[in-house]
Amino acid sequence: MTNTDRSPDTPDIQRSAPVAGGRPTKQRLAVANVLDSFDDFRSAQEIHALLGTKGENVGLATVYRTLQLLADAGEVDVLRTEEGEAAYRRCSDTHHHHLVCRTCGATVEVEGPAVERWTKSIAAEHGYRDISHTLEIFGTCASCS
Amino acid sequence: MTNTDRSPDTPDIQRSAPVAGGRPTKQRLAVANVLDSFDDFRSAQEIHALLGTKGENVGLATVYRTLQLLADAGEVDVLRTEEGEAAYRRCSDTHHHHLVCRTCGATVEVEGPAVERWTKSIAAEHGYRDISHTLEIFGTCASCS
DNA sequence: AAACAGATTGAGAACCGTTGTCAAACCGAG
DNA sequence: CTCGGTTTGACAACGGTTCTCAATCTGTTT
Ligand SMILES: [Zn+2]
Ligand SMILES: [Zn+2]
Ligand SMILES: [Zn+2]
Ligand SMILES: [Zn+2]
Numbered sequence: 216m217t218n219t220d221r222s223p224d225t226p227d228i229q230r231s232a233p234v235a236g237g238r239p240t241k242q243r244l245a246v247a248n249v250l251d252s253f254d255d256f257r258s259a260q261e262i263h264a265l266l267g268t269k270g271e272n273v274g275l276a277t278v279y280r281t282l283q284l285l286a287d288a289g290e291v292d293v294l295r296t297e298e299g300e301a302a303y304r305r306c307s308d309t310h311h312h313h314l315v316c317r318t319c320g321a322t323v324e325v326e327g328p329a330v331e332r333w334t335k336s337i338a339a340e341h342g343y344r345d346i347s348h349t350l351e352i353f354g355t356c357a358s359c360s
Numbered sequence: 361m362t363n364t365d366r367s368p369d370t371p372d373i374q375r376s377a378p379v380a381g382g383r384p385t386k387q388r389l390a391v392a393n394v395l396d397s398f399d400d401f402r403s404a405q406e407i408h409a410l411l412g413t414k415g416e417n418v419g420l421a422t423v424y425r426t427l428q429l430l431a432d433a434g435e436v437d438v439l440r441t442e443e444g445e446a447a448y449r450r451c452s453d454t455h456h457h458h459l460v461c462r463t464c465g466a467t468v469e470v471e472g473p474a475v476e477r478w479t480k481s482i483a484a485e486h487g488y489r490d491i492s493h494t495l496e497i498f499g500t501c502a503s504c505s
Numbered sequence: 506a507a508a509c510a511g512a513t514t515g516a517g518a519a520c521c522g523t524t525g526t527c528a529a530a531c532c533g534a535g
Numbered sequence: 536c537t538c539g540g541t542t543t544g545a546c547a548a549c550g551g552t553t554c555t556c557a558a559t560c561t562g563t564t565t
Contacts (some may be wrong), residue, residue, distance in 0.1 A: 343499030
């Protein structure tokens with residue numbers, strides 16, 4: 216691990232913004248960049264492997280740590296698959312949900328103001344406060360039918 | 361493990377219906393019964409421990425297997441906690457969602473026909489079929505505020 | 506530029522929920 | 536009772552995630 220390694224083949228940094236307040240290290244930038252190369256949900260291990268194929272060797276623990284950082288900062292969305300593993304995806308910064316293909320993972324961001332209102336009012340009706348919610352829709356996309 | 365053990369202190373079977381098509385063994389009935397003794401979501405291990413305190417010693421693997429049976433049969437609802445572990449609860453048999461207290465686990469079943477309609481139409485709009493969805497609402501209940 | 510202090514990394518161990526293994530026990534049919 | 540498929544439980548194995556800690560890096564201060 217030599218961060219001073221700046222040989223000619225080292226790809227230029229594409230994402231200049233620091234990663235969630237921490238130091239913009241080579242590894243964190245690599246993770247942040249690879250997140251832009253797909254638009255479906257990928258597990259931490261898949262992302263780690265993907266980095267490997269691109270010549271960016273980042274330790275698995277660091278991938279986990281960075282994804283957690285990004286998730287905490289709201290820069291990526293986290294989804295629990297039905298098998299219980301966490302999957303990550305770079306998303307728009309407004310609140311939204313996902314329509315995910317069960318087969319190929321193709322993901323569509325969806326918004327539903329009515330749902331947002333409904334959850335709030337239901338929760339208030341029962342005296343619950345500090346509401347949050349999770350809503351994911353699963354199905355088989357057109358090309359997988 | 362002696363299933364013929366029917367000493368006088370053995371509690372009578374309360375739930376006579378067979379468990380999800382399989383054999384109504386002592387262990388399965390014990391699990392099915394203990395599920396009636398709480399109305400919030402409990403992990404498999406918590407349920408296993410709870411059985412222990414009631415003198416019903418059921419193997420952990422059997423608890424997992426039985427809960428899976430019941431879940432497949434739709435007799436219990438499964439929820440993935442944010443830490444990724446599965447939690448179980450006996451629920452009404454109609455489709456519904458949950459409003460869960462983040463602190464004490466108090467759970468309210470909620471229904472929202474509008475949400476059901478919305479998920480279907482959104483999915484159809486994008487050409488997705490065989491739709492399913494997950495929706496959970498989290499908050500702090502009145503007594504935990 | 507050299508030194509320093511704190512942040513970050515990576516390899517591997519540890520953790521923990523869950524599932525698999527398999528011999529022993531069980532159960533219902535005949 | 537006997538027999539064959541089902542179920543059980545102790546324990547091993549598994550997979551994803553987190554922890555540990557020494558080595559390395561980075562920004563800042565001399
Ligand atoms: Zn698809
Ligand atoms: Zn929402
Ligand atoms: Zn509460
Ligand atoms: Zn629903």
